[in-house]
Amino acid sequence: MPANRADRLLWRTACRSPGWLVSLGGVSVVGAVAALLLPDAVARAVDAALAVGDAAAAWSTLVLAVLLVAADGVGELAQAHCAASGTAWLRRRLTRHLMALEMREHRRFAPGDMVSRLSGDAAEAGGVGPLCVQLLTALVVSLGAVVALALLDWWLAVVFLVSVPVALRLAGTHLRRTNDDVAAYQRLSGELSARLLDAVRGVRTIEAAGAVEREVGRVLRPLPALAEAGRGMWRSQAVLVWRAGLLLPAVEVAVLTTAGMGVSSGRMSVGDLVAAAGYVALGMTAIRYGPHLTRLARARAAAARLLAVLDVPTRAGGGRPAPPGAGRIVLCGVSVHGERGEPLLSSVDLVVPEGAMVAVVGRSGSGKSTLAAVVAGLLEPDRGQVLLDGVPLRDLRSDGMGALVACAFERPTLLGATVADAIAYGCDVSSRPSPEALRSAAAAAQVDDVIARLPRGMDTPMDAVPLSGGEAQRFGLARALAREARVLVLDDAMSSVDAATEARLTHAVTSSLPGRTRVVVTHRLTTAARADLVLWLDGGRVRGYAPHHDLWCEPDYRSVFAVP
Template sequence: MPVRGHVPEKGLRVSGRPPGVGRWGWLGLLTLCGLVDGAARLTLPAVLGRSVDALTTHGRAGPLLVTAAGLVAAVVAAELTEIIVTGTVVADRTSRLRRRLVRHILAVGPQGAAKFPTGDLVSRVSVGAADAARAGPAAVDVAVAVLPPVGSVVLLAAIDLWLGVAFLAGVLLVGLVLVTFTRRSTEVLSAYQRVQGEIAGRLAEALAGSRTIAAAGTRRREQRRVIAPLPELHRQGRQTWRMLSRAAAHTALLGPLTQLAVLATAGLALAQGRITAGELFAASQYALLGAGLGGVAAQLAVLARTRAGAARTAEVRAVPPVSYGRRRLSAGPGAVELRDVSARVAGRDVLHPLSLSIPAGGCLAVVGPSGAGKSTLLAIVARLREPETGSVLLDGVPVEQLTSHALRSAVGCAFDRPVLVGTTVSDALGPGLPSDQVRASATATQAHEFVSRLPRGYATPLVEAPLSGGEAQRLGLARAWHAERLLLLDDATSSLDMITEHRVEQALQRGARTRIVVTHRAGTAARADRVLWLDGGRVRGLDSHRNLWSDPQYRAVFT
């Protein structure tokens, strides 16, 4: 059942896939190549055996040798095609899985993505998707690899029943080894990938806080923290190779023993006149071919890795995307109403039930100590997270009933440490918007002057635009400026000097949009219509700044 507001993957094209060839078409071709390869390998010993008999009996075997040459050519052609098709399928599937994962991660929103560390998510998209993409070819490889041993049993039994019995005994022992290996290797590889993701997560955290680490002089301690899981990764890796080596050793021992048993039985059958010299030659080749079941261990290891990768990607895709409604906003000024809104994180109440109304065009300042629930409240109003209870209404419409476009067009968010996304400065301020609209928002937020001084102005690549904290905040404000009804400012002017902040606030007042402002500055709270004072997720006060100022505990919030 499709999720409302979720864009389906239908019609998604990847440049590496030729038109008209689907994933199942490629896997079908891969299976066909494997069957041709296996059938040719199984037929070749019989043809060569008959050639031996023909040479010893008639002295000529030209047609049979030509057939054998054709079978060898078929094997070579099938294997070359398998290599090309496997590369095509894996590259195509990897690209598609990564695109779907990225789209899904963005669709689940900040609350859903927070279930996984950032570095772990990157690991799942890069490594996990690549491993999962091999699932189809790996399954085909394992299935086709079983064909020669099974066919060898049947054909050996057709030559002589006791040859089939001798071979089957060895094959069953090898199969038991491989089943045990597959079960254990899947568990170990899952643990290996989990630890790998944990290291990637810690590294991502360290890179994000590299300036703080350098300034605090904690580089060595942070190095130890990032690589602390390496011994566990090493242990899981050693266990994987130990299991693979054991499986290879067992199959390497059982394979020759199986061949020896078949050859001994064939020699006895030849001496008794039950088989010919050519059939003895064919039996030796089938024993050699069937003993190749040991090589399935490596293919099973690949299959186990794909299963582990598929499980890790499935965990991400199991997080439901944010669902949007179908309603749009009619003409309205931007009135906001909160009805019994609350929030919990890890079983702890971070915002107790809260109800309030903000009139259209009004300004509500939200103040309180760290951990009071201020940012959580703004995230709920912006629908960046879902409330535990209650609902938020914008101009009388519950925000969860709005379409994604209606909600994001009406509500804009600016943060204390904005992350600017895009190729150029212009992209970061308003992707797809007209240049005059982008410039107007930059002018209103006092950003136009310093942007104009950049090497290429608004076309300057973000990576080439050195920005101070205050400049980044002004660009973040400019990005949110396009909101039509409601602006949510989460300490978004904390890095601005007093004069710049005052000019920005004047521009905000002229915009006549409703504003909810998280602030730690008394002056900003004083200019708001009302102040919501939070402490420990509870409302301590809801009044004007002037009336609240008489409380010494309120004044302590700004010290």
């Protein structure tokens, strides 16, 4: 097992398809043997033809040529299977790891950069198995050709081996020059992808602001450094190619001159001269495969980039099943810090009674969304703990949290092939809501009128449904309501709807969900007034926790809603 961690990841990737890898190794051995025997067979055929002998040597040449072609064909198939298997394994592993990361850890990587790692880097690293087999086969063929030259005439091998130190130095210099350029190229490619994805997402804002040219400049800012890294790679590649291109003819001239002297002195036959020409070309196979060293350097750099994600710790889910209870939430000394160490929540102690609706209010940046994420189990606090019906959230099985806590967000992402799939998203097949339950959730979320206008109703493909911001929020709320979870967390999930719709939604959340515990992040006075309790946050601390009418006498509380 390699000592370098990136190389260990590549080793495990190469072993994802052992059957095909062994098959590739087998046909590579067959191909190598056929390639090494072919020059000798051609030599015997030439000598037989000159001596007007039998045609057995010609037939053996034909058989070896057919065998070589067949081995190449099977090898191409095995290479494709190995590369596809390794790439798929890396992408599955990276995707699972990303899905298991805490919310704050996701912010380390821009979406465009992650797309680059999932697509480009996984493909580069996934093909390392066939690549190593190719390089190893090239080395074996080269060594076999040197042995064959020695068997023909030891002077041929001596002349050929003089070039080996030059070749090894050439390969080593190429790797050293290429590694840094490859790593920089892949890093800058990821940065360029991240900037481009941000620009595509905000294209309407960019156009409305008249900032197209400025944004193009921002997106393309890494391009000069990317171009320089690319030029560095190609300069190294070009040096290797032209030096190898000069080295092969020089070695061929030297070896064939020595072979010609052998023929003239009677040590070698004309067929041996032909074989020497073939073995010189085979002996230089490792040099001709020099560009594959660039691919190997890219695979190692890609593995290092994948490890940068895989090394980020994931949420450590517990093994306890869902406890009995009705959704009582307790926060004990919960503190959360941001990326720069700034406090987002500071020593929050809170009890949310089962079945109660708690509105979370405060100015922008007061910690409302952070608290919602902590209650939902999406964010592990740096200190303290969150209890659901007496059991710490961290001790509960992560695959069972969806049945306990349902969430709706300000900007929901609607996933699923159809409208029905989008509303039922996240539910197990065994617990998928019935069509009646889906319609009921859509009606409670005030999105049933939108569905009624669709050509196929609930069966309409989701990508064919144009939605405004408010409609998307209502779909996200319907998805949360359909799960019938013990706790419902709404993080500003009604901010984009009009006042009349917001009133109906608030009524549905407060009156139509008996027995559910609801934590609602809101900026609206009407929602806070309808809640059982209001949690007033200020700078990450609890400023007040009481019914709305008890807090209303505080001027600072009224100013949260811009009321003097």
